[in-house]
Amino acid sequence: GENVGLHLPTLSVQEGDNSIINCAYSNSASDYFIWYKQESGKGPQFIIDIRSNMDKRQGQRVTVLLNKTVKHLSLQIAATQPGDSAVYFCAESPSGTYKYIFGTGTRLKVLA
């Protein structure tokens, strides 16, 4: 079936550097995308979302970019901090459904 995947399972970055986490999706009918952060032993926590009529959205220290041509989603975290260490999931939601399809996740490790 169609699914959302991630290019890198683990990403290590130096504290203070910018992080970029990538995600590929395959369902061209998806019109809503979310990034979640999951810390060990906790449920996923919403970071930022984007609708398919946009190609960029910014939040506090985070930016999501959407490239519908190549079905690619990325999350940029500025000035990465130790508290950003977690697993990050992208998720897509196909139009006309109530469903989300989650990727497998990327673990972000912040090095001091």
Add this chain to the structure above:
Amino acid sequence: NAGVTQTPKFQVLKTGQSMTLQCAQDMNHNSMYWYRQDPGMGLRLIYYSASEGTTDKGEVPNGYNVSRLNKREFSLRLESAAPSQTSVYFCASSILDRTYEQYFGPGTRLTVT
């Protein structure tokens, strides 16, 4: 405001036993969801309830049943547990539909031996 709560936090079952996972939200959300999360995999949708009184199958519904008891509560039942159902189960809710942020509970870690 507790958000989304789940009980129990941990559970060990023997193959063939049954149990119900409880979920409640106090945010007056219309939609509720049950996911499972297996090691090295993303969350997979088991069932969802778009609104009180309705439930629908997700990606992996086999072996599970759900009840939307009222607007606040959405339970997940395993009638005859199998080792393949060992997983972490998350409940989530959203204010209206899929285009709104989902709030997740802390999860239930279930082991079936």
